[in-house]
Amino acid sequence: MSAPDSATGLHYRDAGVDVDAADAAIEQAKDAIRSTFGPRVLADVGLFGGLFSAAGLAKDPVLVATTDGVGTKVRIAAAVGRYDSVGHDIVHHCINDALVQGAEPLFFLDYVGVGRLDPGVVAALIRGCAAACKAHGVALLGGETAEMPGLYPPGEFDLVGTLVGVVEREHLLDGGRVRAGDRLLGLASSGLHTNGYSLARRIVEERLRWSYADPFPDMGGRSVADVLLEPHRCYLETLRPLLRLPALHAMAHITGSGVPGNLPRVLRGMGARVSRAAVPGSPLFTTLVQAGGVEREEAWRSFNMGVGMILVVDPGAVRELQAALRASGATAFEMGHVDAGLVEEVAWLD
């Protein structure tokens, strides 16, 4: 324990920073972190950098690295005091971002920024990340918790993740295989994933004036919090069997800016024609769009609208891939094609 304050002498904790609380959080999460370590992790928690053996990862390895946050979904988590699920969100988001380049995830690092560090809350956030890492074979190799008084509102936090994966260079998906006429296969999202939350929160809180404990209509009796905090779906296990198929030309992870903002990123300058009617609807999106009076175009730029991942595939392989995806339990739907007459844009078929 620290010595008692003198009449005038400042201690670090007087400035709102409690180093002991940070240590306590790590202590509470340590076993969960260690449970993610495989044989490639060469050091325990506590060194300045996490150590990961990259020996023999691939013949010609390409590292794929991505960093992201979960947006203002964290504000709902803080509002309802549910701290485990956002860890899954950020890990899944990052895994998907690496996956669309063809990569298997290797390791993950978390960053938690808080105004006042509650060890139980931070430990829960880290344990959520660890559980998601463990479930998908990813090492939680490092992290940082920063107590920054005044920067974050009381009780709120930001959660950032970085993931590194690896892909054999010959299996890299960088858009190079995409051809005009390629078909688009969509995979269903599990909800808003991690995008559009500032708009969704405004609709729920100001237009609908719902409490987060209220049931969300037509969503199987789940509460508003349950529906909005549903973790970002991870597509790793669904898509792993397809990664080395020559018929899989590219993949787009549908995150911020929706289908129009993400699909063209992998089309090498071409565009796509997309059927919105082909994407299975959900009362979640219908309710938000109607209650917010959100125009259709704006809705598709703000939310994923039901599609979390789009595969760009050889036209001759659509049936086979769709069958394989459905056999693995995924909801896969054909939703359009690549069009060389369009430049980096999505044109709607309906």
Place this chain on the structure above:
Amino acid sequence: MSAPDSATGLHYRDAGVDVDAADAAIEQAKDAIRSTFGPRVLADVGLFGGLFSAAGLAKDPVLVATTDGVGTKVRIAAAVGRYDSVGHDIVHHCINDALVQGAEPLFFLDYVGVGRLDPGVVAALIRGCAAACKAHGVALLGGETAEMPGLYPPGEFDLVGTLVGVVEREHLLDGGRVRAGDRLLGLASSGLHTNGYSLARRIVEERLRWSYADPFPDMGGRSVADVLLEPHRCYLETLRPLLRLPALHAMAHITGSGVPGNLPRVLRGMGARVSRAAVPGSPLFTTLVQAGGVEREEAWRSFNMGVGMILVVDPGAVRELQAALRASGATAFEMGHVDAGLVEEVAWLD
């Protein structure tokens, strides 16, 4: 441009999120980002994950990964509207964290969280990261800018970085070589680096009641902002020539919790006896400690107090290493030794 608002329909930007502003920020920083790309970077800005060829990095490569923030130093940067230097801070901090395990830095990813996205500000932050990356041979491989209304105060931001480096496994510094009696060689810091800012800001703003434009006494006419925003020193070039010397047993980067919190992390359960008088003083620390009435023990746990990096070295090699460090322009000072009679703690010699 977006369509005008209807009387009742919500747009994403009504919720405080302007996707065009994020795109504009990246556009302004793109050339700076690209300027950091070497031949191992396999894709341009804009894919879901950055691509880095790891072919032939080492015979038995160990990846070293670290993530960190710059603490409430960002609040001073925001207060005075100086957005370039904190990019250097976070890149240097991460390079040093990897360096103490013996690693050369490979690539870096940034995360900027803001309440309202000003493209010029975010571009300046990213360009600062890019300039620091370029100066030290690091690829700025990816990043994310998140506009999170209400989570950050107007005009303020958080800046997080993640760095991956590589070290040949036989040259890994993980504390395993440390022996009782090893000597400690300190390297001077350039200022507060990135720790202790919540306390320092409180002293400057509430005790001293200085404006950030005021001159900081006895600091060569530099302003309070200049002194407090002085970038975290990067030790890469100074220490690179020493990394494979058998006499270099370990290194500790002096960050949060100061010498007592960081030095024991690399001593494999032993402790160290440290001379505080051996560390060259600075009017920066003297002024903050006096004005804040900060007790000596607390000061050394809150600030680096003038020592940014500590090398743990073979006793027979002290003179030679010190001479080599001084020849490279570094201020190196002998400041104590490893003591097997202490358990994971620092005992002061004076």
